Amino acid sequence: RNLARVRVMPSLVIELQQGAMDPNAKVSDLLRKALVVATKLGLEEFKIWIELELKGYGSQEVPEYRKIHGEVKAENPYHGWIPVVFKDAKVNEKLSQRATNQSIGEIEDLLGRDSSAKATYQIAIPPEIARKFGEEHGLPIALVADRSQLTKVVEAVRNTILEWSLKLEKAGILGEGMTFSREETKKAAITTFNIQNVTGIVGSVTDGNIQFGDYNSIHSNLKQLGVPQAERNELLEDILDELRTAKAEKKPSLLKRGIDWVNRNKETIGTLAETIRGWFGV
16 A cells, blocks of 8 residues: 655754754854744844854954963064063953954864864954064064864854754754744744843843843844734833833833733733743832
């Protein structure tokens, strides 16, 4: 008897996990696949992190894993790179750590040029210090770091992608082929992904120190859950925006408005209601 064969499309999330566990897979390629997942699920904050890793951070503050440690050295034409020690210990300490804002692709390219474990890399130090040192000693100066410092950046990103994909799977978000179901998209909207520097709105408004992250993901989540635009605007613009600068006497009424908003929309937003309620100290 012939049985009908049902073709099951591979899960994009599982493919991402497999790639993250493959030491030969380029992390820049994993990021592009992760970008597809984040975009299709409407996870804007994670998408922003992915794009920064792909394009480079520019003047943006970099996450902790992108802090490179090394030794300040000057390039002597006869003896190569020689150690430099400043009289001020604080200057030595400050210059021995620099942030790298290069894209993951650029870092992978540097690592690929020399696979030797003894390979070293020169990272620019503040121009004013380099200029002053050059004027006084006639030698170029840089922070010299070994290969492991760049490797740790690439591996941190790889691990972040793996952890994220595992959380997606745990939440029942796998996808089929290149698509995700409406149910999976809804689950993603109400699932918290606290990985590396991917953060949303944190803190408590009750102490007057509420901190705001990127509104895009919150707005996207509410929209996907079917919250009307007027309701979304009231929460994000009329209530939360005003809380940032409100005087102490006005905060109680804004907090009440926030709680009323949650109670009014709790059936629509499901478990996200508890998260939002927490912003108002309840």
